[in-house]
Amino acid sequence: MKLPAYFFFLLLICSCKTSYDEPIISLEDYKVEEGFELQMVASEPLLVAPVAMDFDSKGRIWVAEMPGFMNNIDGTGEELPTGSIKILEDLDNDGRMDHVKIFLDSLVMPRALAHVYGGLLYAEPPYLRFVEIENDQPVNSIVVDSLYAADGNPEHQPNGLMMNVDNWIYNAKSHFRYQRKNGQWIKEPTTFRGQWGISHDDFGRLYYNDNSRQLLGDYMLPNRLIRNQYHIPTVGLGHMLTKDQRVYPLHAASVNRGYEKGILDKDSLLVNVTAACGPLVYRGGQFPSDYHQNVFVCAPEANLIKRNILSFNGDRISAEQAWQGKEFVASYDEGFRPVNLTNGPDGSMYIVDMHRGVIGHHAYLSPYLKEKSLEKQLDTIIDFGRILKVKKQGAETTSLRDFDKLSASELLALLKNKNGWIRDRAQHYLVFKNKTEVIADLEKLVLDPILPLAQIHALYTLQGLEALKLPTLIEVAKDSDPDVSAHALVLLEDFASAENVAVAKNLFIDVLKRKDVALDLYLSSSIGVWAEVSQEEFFPIVYQLSNTYKEHKIVQDALISGMSTTASDFQLAIESGGDLLQDDIKTLLAKSLERKKQQKPNAIFVRKSLSEDTRTKGAKLFRQICASCHGAGGEGMDGLAPPLLNSEYVANHMERLGLIILHGLKGPVTVNGEVYEYNHTMPGLASNEAISDKDITDLVSYITNAFSDVPSQLAPEKVKELRGKKPKEGMEYTEGELLEYVKQLQ
Incomplete structure (x- = not known):
């Protein structure tokens, strides 16, 4: 197999030189919303075709590079080992990366990475691997999943590797999630989500997208609607949160179906997204308050980044574009290809700019775009790659202390930080380093209603440390903000037993008195688990919830989802003259039992991988x-x-x-x-x-x-x-x- 000449050139550069002068790259062709600054953090020659990034415990940037993707108009060379994972450093502390270390090289199309459990988890199809890190070198590599991704189109292979609040690692373009417990990796089914990029909000709900739908999301926490293997949820998963797919580019960018009626307007500007990817729920705490939990979306085909405003409405979520007629970030530079976004330790939003002229895979590339790309010489934009960041104008740069050197009490204090990235990382460190010495302080924090976000992190830190207690969860569920109480109800399922029936029933009655739709939704998803312990005590609550929320299909789905073993008993109870139930739940129940009879579970429970x-x-x-x-x-x-x-x-x-x-x-x-x-x-x-x-x-x-x-x-x-x-x-x-x-x- 013959390697391209530029591959050897890159190897020569990387092997001989790791420090670089910081090139001056003009951002005059870029526009960012008023009140914000756009800064170049890293650029070529330090990196080429970056597709994903993460920060380590010191705040250094780690990047996965994919130079083999569309390095020419025919897309040849994908199978060559030209990819790498690099560590970028800013040794002179001026905010620009000036030093690079190659952590892994000779990779074939690496697409995702995450710093977890003190090492690096990364995806190189078909494998998902984990390596420990010693002196910035990989050691003790293991295969976490040999079926992580199928061979084929890199646009449609799993990616993301995002640790969520619930201590599970989620992916886009995948129906599996991962976790390491007691030194062993666990893989279990979850809902299939999106195409490229995934994010979560403060509560733990997941957001993703695909080419022509800029923002999708789940109305509930992961796996709440799929626990009954024979039930196929009708609502609540993979919703288009906004039907508005409009984009407002600064120039007439070249797009794949540009010749088709309605794709471009009279000025040859793209009308709707065609390559949406890399969504990010902003949780950095640096932007103005009305930007908190906004979702930013990459549209690399139009050289821009969109801003969407989320609305939380009890049992559903919706979104709308922040503006009509303009975007949060947009550029005249047709090489600007934002493909991923990341919350940073400093509160800024970081942009992974693949900076490649042609980003549509050759399998889908139309003759029209081929001709346009050759005409504009877009196929020559290949040896580039950049990381940019957006910060609030005038915001001070904050330095990050090394997480590996923080004490348990210092990590505990960070659960209160306004920056979601900091809170997430602190929770993870407390769990994987098994900081049991702060359990008593965590129990105090979890009962503090003044800090609901810290309460949620404290709950899952205690869960990760296997230190949750029933009285604590009961108190949190009764007296906390509904979002916090909902998590307590979810975690309470681990205590479903005969001796806990009375206290659980009293709690559920109190919860119902609060008449909060979101809280009742999570009670609906849990009540079937408790019915396994006592149908006599908890079936009446199922009736009450179903009849109270006759018009809320997601509640009916949640009720059936919780009945993994009691569905047939519940149907018998209905047939024997139980309280009158509306038709939706009867229909869902019948379908679930018929699927069980025919042994046809939800496909996510039988597929070993997407290429089964x-x-x-x-x-x-x-x-x-x-x-x-x-x-x-x-x-x-x-x-x-x-x-x-x-x-x-x-x-x-x-x-x-x-x-x-x-x-x-x-x-x-x-x-x-x-x-x-x-x-x-x-x-x-x-x-x-x-x-x-x-x-x-x-x-x-x-x-x-x-x-x-x-x-x-x-x-x-x-x-x-x-x-x-x-x-x-x-x-x-x-x-x-x-x-x-x-x-x-x-």
């Missing part, structure tokens, strides 16, 4: 190309793509299906009587030279076998013929054209 079905090339192609929009199970995605499951487009007329796969589809489409109309176009694969006629045959075979009752074939010879049957306008087919084609076949 590798029996055919078609399955692999579907996972790589189609599943990101249509869902791994062909169920479709709200606002993104219609379902394939039981669709007439899959069950009938294979030539029509072949035309769609080859040439794409635009405009509204009717599936099973329902009209789906999106503001984007499904691209075809005909111009992708890496996809052969046999590949299309395999793809059709897999799709029809997996999502219809009529497995069908489309011969490679027919595929070759269909390549020449282009739509009237030469771009993508419309539903009308396809219907006309079918008529001609009949």
Whole structure:
């Protein structure tokens, strides 16, 4: 295998020189919201094509680099070991990185990293690995998950590695979460989330997105709605928090489907996001108060960063763009490619700028964008990479003390810090270093209602130290802010036993008297666990919650989710003349029990990885190309793509299906009587030279076998013929054209 010449050049630089003069890079082409400053923190030649970053215990920046991604217009070289993880340092303390250490090199497309448990967790497909750190060198490397990511398109592989308030590590583009306990790594199913980047709010809810939907999120804490393996939640997970996908770029950036009607406005400016990624809930404590828990979103295709304002409404969350007509950060520089955002130890927001001319993967790159990229020479912007930060104007730079040198009491005090990054890291250090000497002080902190955020961190620190006590949780649940009480109800489940029935029932009655929707939602998700101990005492509370929240489908989902073992008993109770229940919960209960009877659990509990079905090339192609929009199970995605499951487009007329796969589809489409109309176009694969006629045959075979009752074939010879049957306008087919084609076949 021959390595590109620039690879050896980079190796020569990195091996011979680790300190650099700080290049002066103008930010005149960049605009940031009034009252903020945009600063360059690091740039080439220290780093090339960064995609993820994290801070270590000293506040140094660690970066994962992916120079193999689209280093030319054809996207060749992805399989080469050109990636690395670097440590960036500011030795002269002027705010600019001037020194680099290579921690790991010869990596193939590394995409995520996180400082956890005193070492580094990082993703290099297909592996998730953990290494200890000694004198800035990796030692004792282990494989945490050998099936972390499938081979294929790097745009659609797991990434993120974010430690949440609940002591679990979550990912985007994945349905697993991770934790290390007593020296052993634990992997367990969770909800499948997003595409690139993931974030959490102060409460612990998760936020993510995908290309054309700038902000998605869960209404509840992770895993509250999926504990019954045979229940498929109908609401509460993966919601579009805002239907407003508008972007306001400063210039006419080149985008993949720019020729399609509605993608660009009359001034050739992008109208809606097409490559949203890297969402961040700002929790730094430095920005003005009205910026707290705003969600910032990267739109690298338009060279900008959006600001969204969250609203919390009891059992749901919504968002709206902060402004119409402008963005938080925007640039005329078409090389500016923000792909990830991070809260910093100093309260600033850090921007990972991949700074690459072409960032659309070659598998999806349209001929239009190829031509535009070559015309503008965007394909030549490859040996760049930057880290920027946004700070409040005039904010003083705060130095970070080394977490490894802090005492238990000093770490405890940091749980009260206004900076969420500091609080998160302090909690994690108390847990993984097993600082049991502060348990008594944690119990005092958890009962202090003046500091609700500190209470939540203290709760999960105690949980991580295995030091939670029933009386403490009862008191917190009764007298704290509803957000804190909700966490106490969740953690109280570990004490579900016969001897605790009376005290739990009295607490739940008190909770119901508060008439708080959010609190009752978490009680709904827990009450089924307690019913396993005493159906007589807790089924009546199930009835009460279900009837009180007849119009709240998420409450009904939460109730069924908690009934992992008592669902059939609850159905018998209803049938034997229990209190009248509304239809939603009866329907959900019946569906759950039928799935259990047929042994069809939620797919997240049976898939070992996203690439589980590798029996055919078609399955692999579907996972790589189609599943990101249509869902791994062909169920479709709200606002993104219609379902394939039981669709007439899959069950009938294979030539029509072949035309769609080859040439794409635009405009509204009717599936099973329902009209789906999106503001984007499904691209075809005909111009992708890496996809052969046999590949299309395999793809059709897999799709029809997996999502219809009529497995069908489309011969490679027919595929070759269909390549020449282009739509009237030469771009993508419309539903009308396809219907006309079918008529001609009949």
